[in-house]
Amino acid sequence: MRLKTVLIIACAVFVLVLNGAASAKLTATANHDHIKIDFFYHGSSVSVRGVSDPGSDLIIKIASADGHQALRQKGKVAGLLWMNVGELKFEHVPSMYSLHCSKKITDILDPGEMEKYAIGYEAMDKKATIQPVANDSEKTKWFNEFVKFKEDSKLYSETTGDILLTANGQEQDYYVLTPWPYQAMPGDYTVTVYAVRDKKVVEKAESRVFVEQVGLVKSFATMAKNSSVLYGTISIVVALVAGFGVGLIFRKGGGAH
Amino acid sequence: MHLYLPVALTSINVLVPVGLGLAVGLLSGLFGVGGGFLMTPLLIMFGIPSTVAAATDSNQIVAASTSGTYAHWRVGNVDFKMGLYLLAGGFAGGLIGVEGIKILRAMGNADFVIKMTYVLMLGIVGSYMFFESIMSMRKKKVHEAEEQRQESAFGRFLKSLPLQTYFEKSGVTHSVLIPIIFGSFVGILAAVMGVGGGFLMVPVMVYILRMPMHVVVGTSLFQILFNCIEVTFLQAYTNHTVDFVLAVLLLIGSTVGAQVGAVFGRKLKAEQLKVILAVIVLVVTVKIVFELTLSPSLLLAQSGGH
Incomplete structure (x- = not known):
């Protein structure tokens, strides 16, 4: 009985050691996790760094919590004049969304996984609700306009190939530097790093960025x-x-x- | 140098609002207009949310019009009596206009009416002032006396109204009903268009009340001052959209601009002032027509404002 227990523990340790040799635990640290908005604030920059398994691709998502936003909708009146024709309400959309991928996202991640983890504009479109719209194609049209509006305000972005990967023995160090737009509202932001292999998310790690107004502001x-x-x-x-x-x-x- | 604006929630290069304030304040001191029809779209262009741009502009106009009114008052160019009647009419008109907008919004065609009112009023006022001033400059003084003797049917009608009173500063006699009625008319349009109404009030004083141009400028600024105090307070109280830091940056430029404008105005003749104002109004009209007819790059915009 005693020998059996010792053998089980020895096997478990052996498996853990082998596993450890094959993959590093994914970590994520944001260097600038408390951004203070004072009178001279004109945006900032945030770097995210950590270690990952050398065989994995990486996706880094920086986003606020999902919320809602109402925007004026422009349209043609009498087939000639462009003016405000109503208001669209967007639900379940973050106010800020910044995505960084080590490779083109559609090449490294399955659409089902994108939807599951809300990675990429297409997945966000599926998650969001927009009122009032007549059908799905109109919804997608207005979601694309929403992304254009947000990108114009520097609050949404998707970039590929900007994650710096460096081999480090059995591990892989990664690093990304992203500008933090001054248009981003005060609040809590989540940095999520996804390790991806065979088009599936195999691991994820999180960090936080907190933005607050201070002093006279x-x-x-x-x-x-x-x-x-x-x-x-x-x-x-x-x-x-x-x-x-x-x-x-x-x-x-x-x-x- | 950039400063962060606590209510607009954005950062701006300080030279932008100070420069804009200086330019619009100059127009204010020269022509007696608040300049909201220029300043608000410019602030939006520089990334200020439309609701904050409109409210904060009212705040800075308080400073610019105080500065301008003071400059004109010291040289006797403010008709307080006329200004108070216009103000009373404008206040009543503003209340009617705000209710009218509520009805239009409920009917769902407010934006169409607002934009059309904007284009028509700016176009008509700008064109009329432009051609009238050019004609006046050509006719010269020879015809002036002759014209003054010829009284139109409209002029005779105005003279026949009750409560005639002499406005000493302006040197004109009118029924008190005239500034109240026309003040109301401008107040309604200003509320519908979401502007202070200076560019409408100035032509009313020049062409209907027949006031001398330089008294018009001072009196218009006096009237705008009180309108903007009311609007600033209401915007701060109900919508929380006045950005004090932005307002201070704008008023640094606009108060100086208003003084320079008032001084510079002495060097221009009344007709020249009218032509320049007419050209500015027409340029703004053309800009709005382009905005209405060209496809916008973005089909969504921040809520609030016009």
Whole structure:
């Protein structure tokens, strides 16, 4: 009985050692995990690094939590004039989405896996709901417009081949540097690294980036929201004083004929 | 140098709002317009959300119009009596216009009416001012006295209205109903179009109230000041869309621009001022017509604003 137990433990250790030799545990670390928005903030940059199994391809997704957004929809009126014709409500879409792949995503990942892990615009289209739209093709058309709008605002991006991979013995080091747009709202962002083999996700690791307003920026934003009467009054008084003050400085001016 | 804007939630090069403020403030001091019809689209172009751009522009116009009104008041170019009647009419008109927009939005064709009103009003006002000023410059003084003697049927109608009163600063006699009615008319249009209405009020004062151009500029600024105080407060209170930092950057430029504009205005004749304003209004009209007819690069836009 005792010998049997010893043999089982020895086999388990042997299997673990073999496994360890074949693959490294996937890790992910964001270097800049707390971004502070102060008066001189003009965006930042975030690098993600870690180790992975040498045989794996990598996909790195940086995204906010899914939320909703209402946008004005432009269309033609009377077949001639472009103007706002309504509002579209987008549900289950992140406000920011940045995807980095070691190779072209359709070459390394199965469509079913993309959908399962919400990787790529096509998968996001399937997950999102848009109201009001008449059918699926109209939904896809407006989702593509949504992506165009977000890419224009620097909040959505998909890039291929920007992950730097370096062999390191039995492991593979990876590194990606991505610009952090100043348009990204304060909040929590998740960095997810997927190790992919044979078009399947075999492992994933996560890290976080937290963005918050600090100092006077935070005070003004909070005051505008929570003490709007005081904020409005101060805005008006400052404008009146500034206008009058500059008027006094320019005493010799005037508009008479 | 870039600064982060706490309400607009975006970062901007400080030279952009200061420069825009200076340019629009200059127009404000020269022509007595708030410049919202220029500033708001420019701010949107530089990445400011439309709701924040409109509200913050009102805030900076408070500073620019204070600066401009003060400059014009010191040289006696503000008709406070006329300004108060126009203001009363404009306030009532604004309330009617806001209700009208609510009805149009419920009917689902608000944007069409707003855009068409914009194009028609800017086009008509700009064209009329342009051609009238060119004609006036050609006719010269020889015909001026003759013209003044000829009174139109419309002029006689205005004279026949009750509550006639003399407006000393402007040197004109009108029924108090005239500035109130036309003030209301401009107030309705301004509310529908989402603008301060200075570019509509100036032609009303010049062509209907027959006020001298330089008193028109000062009085218009006085009226705009009170309108924008009201709008700024309401926007800050109800929509939380006034960005104080952006407003300060804009007003640094606009208060100086308004003073320079008021000084520069002394060197131009009334007809020249009218022609330049007309050209600016017409350029904005053409820009809006292009926007309406050319396919936009993006079919989605931020909610809010016009």
